[in-house]
Amino acid sequence: xxxRPPHAIDADARTAAVATARRFLDxxxxxxxxxxxxxxxxxxxxxxxxxxxxxxxxxxxRLPATPVARGRIAxxxxxxxxxxxxxxxxxxxxxxxxxxPLALALRRHGDRWLVYRVG
Numbered sequence: 316x317x318x319r320p321p322h323a324i325d326a327d328a329r330t331a332a333v334a335t336a337r338r339f340l341d342x343x344x345x346x347x348x349x350x351x352x353x354x355x356x357x358x359x360x361x362x363x364x365x366x367x368x369x370x371x372x373x374x375x376x377r378l379p380a381t382p383v384a385r386g387r388i389a390x391x392x393x394x395x396x397x398x399x400x401x402x403x404x405x406x407x408x409x410x411x412x413x414x415x416p417l418a419l420a421l422r423r424h425g426d427r428w429l430v431y432r433v434g
Contacts, residue, residue, distance in 0.1 A: 324397040332402045333393055335428040336419050338362045340406060344386045347376050364431040384411040399423065
């Protein structure tokens with residue numbers, strides 16, 4: 316059986332990182348459409364670092380005059396470089412057939428994963 320590198324991410328941490336990213340993205344996609352309810356704000360704060368959450372929540376999205384289609388997560392993949400302390404994920408967002416790539420960076424804070432960069 317091949318040995319894992321000492322800091323390689325294990326299955327439980329992998330599952331937790333992807334779950335954090337999915338919760339964050341689901342709330343972010345609603346937030347981007349102007350759903351700035353306490354629920355979306357709480358989910359963003361719970362799954363992002365304080366700096367990222369503050370930056371997102373301090374400037375609510377500007378909405379166009381026409382309704383914005385809610386994006387859905389078409390794919391979400393953890394990069395192979397993930398360790399027990401940091402992970403990058405690649406997401407594809409589908410907005411009415413228009414696919415947009417999105418990168419997320421997560422860090423381990425105690426026993427939780429938090430998104431610290433979106434780009």
